[in-house]
Amino acid sequence: MGPGNLHFNESPIKLDIFCSKMVPSLYGVLFAVGLCAPIYCVSPASTPSGYPHPSSTKSTPASQVYSLNTDFAFRLYRRLVLETPSQNVFFSPVSVSTSLAMLSLGAHSVTKTQILQGLGFNLTHTPESAIHQGFQHLVHSLTVPSEDLALKMGSALFIKKELQLQANFLGNVKRLYEAEVFSTDFSNPSVAQARINSHVKNRTQGKVVDIIQGLDLLTAMVLVNHIFFKARWEKPFHPAYTRKSFPFLVGKQVTVRVPMMHQKEQFAFAVDTELNCFVLQMDYKGDAVAFFVLPSKGKMRQLEQALSARTLIKWSHSLQKRWIEVFIPKFSISASYNLETILPKMGIQNAFDENADFSGITKRDSLQVSKATHKAVLNVSEEGTEAAAATTTKFIVRSKDGPSYFTVSFNRTFLMMITNKATDSILFLGKVENPTKS
Structure with a gap:
């Protein structure tokens, strides 16, 4: 009847979820996201063509997601400024929003509604299917190979061997968010932690290390979302x-x-x-x-x-x-945030308390998010x-x-x-x- 935990790590975001129900074993889930952005300096093309520009497909699910992600980015930014006054602020909005959208796949009732409304969606006008269709397009777009730009966002689920996930949740996470799934032995937390950290380190070319810390026996699933960015300026600084x-x-x-x-x-x-x-x-x-x-x-x-x-x-x-x-x-900065204290102030409350409903992930245990940590790293130099x-x-x-x-x-x-x-x-x-x- 005690709590388990779900960790939500976003660049890295770390989500600890507590479990409780009519079973003796209580599980936790950790959601982690790795983020890295080594940056180089460039001048613009002949015609200013950066973000944003009016889209001819404003009514598409993808364009709705992109626009609302922008407003969510600035709302979260303002919250982070309040939490860390007079300090550097740095995070990946697209990684946080994608992580939350993926988490919503396993949420039901008010928990789901709060997550999606917290991201800025009006569920009366935008069906949930359209929201995930938009994120599916976003995830796919950020994984298209490029000769000039190293940009990669990906997700992975490390699942306790004994945990019985809902088939719909597992299928949608793979199909919509292109997540990799790994069966994992969490009976030895240090070994499981090392495996997850190694996965993120490899996916971010060694830039994001030790994304998961303090894994314990209550952990039953770790969801990892990572984003890596490396580019050269068109016109470098000498x-x-x-x-x-x-x-x-x-x-x-x-x-x-x-x-x-x-x-x-x-x-x-x-x-x-x-x-x-x-x-x-x-x-x-x-x-x-x-x-x-x-x-x-x-x-x-x-x-x-x-x-x-x-x-x-x-x-x-x-x-x-x-x-x-x-x-x-020329600088290098990093920032870490405990989002479990920030997201509730943005309307995402139930996920972090006893009212959480993540029965879409598994019916056997009730899950509650207790910890959500986000960490991001930025390097800006002359060329990269x-x-x-x-x-x-x-x-x-x-x-x-x-x-x-x-x-x-x-x-x-x-x-x-x-x-x-x-x-x-x-x-x-x-x-x-x-x-x-x-």
Whole structure:
């Protein structure tokens, strides 16, 4: 009659689920998600074509998922800012939402409704089948191989050998979310933990390690979702022009020294006079784009409150290609969150208390999510881990009598987004408060 646990790990998200019912053994399920994004610097294509752009298929399940994922990303971002004031924020919105949608496959009644409504879906207008169809398209789109871009999102279920799962849940997880399924012996938690961590480490090319910690005998299933991103900028920053010690303002008075990348090139750029911010678009080779958003001093909160899918569309219409002298820190940051304290504030409550209904996963035991941890890692550098000598030759130092240019220096708190152009989805979202805090 005691509780078991389900762990939900998202980049990594870790979901501990408690089980209780008319059986002597109580099981737990862990949901983990691994996330990594080593990043390189690039300039945009001739026509600004990043996120977002109006879609001609707005009524399709996929386009609905993409749009609502964007608004969910910003709602979750605002919650994370409240939980961790004056700290770096970084997470993968698409990984969190995909993980929750997959979890909803095993939820029933109010538990299911809260998860899907928490993601932003109006179940009166959008059938559940359409929601999962949209996520199916998203998952598939993020697994299409590319020569220029390493982008891979995947899911895996590690299931206790004795656990009897509902056939529909298992089938839908495989069909809709392309999840791999592994029968696992959880009687030796340390061995099971090592196997799961090894799987995630391999899928993320060694970047996400030890995603699962503290596995115990109550664990009956571990759901893992991981996302890995690696790309090179179209126009890399030349390392020779990186200033090794450059002042960066943290808060209102504290200054730290950071390596500051520098180049003069043509980039898509916009000034939002209403929100008092600069928006810089920099393209990666392949189907991804980075946005750097720099608010005026004292205007970060105003910007954060206004972030929405509509705001991004407004920016996309105002971006224009122009000569820019840009200064961006070279940095590496990571962030971890206990989502079990955050998601209930976004309406996803029953999953984390005694009212949880995950009978769609297994009828034998009642499951309750007790722990949900998210961890994400970001690295931004001149060229990336696959720096090639040929790319450095593209850097051209402009003479003083060359074209006029606008100078923008990201030498104080700024926002960064990495988006996938094929799906208009925000892969990663963060705020760099202090680039020296890894």
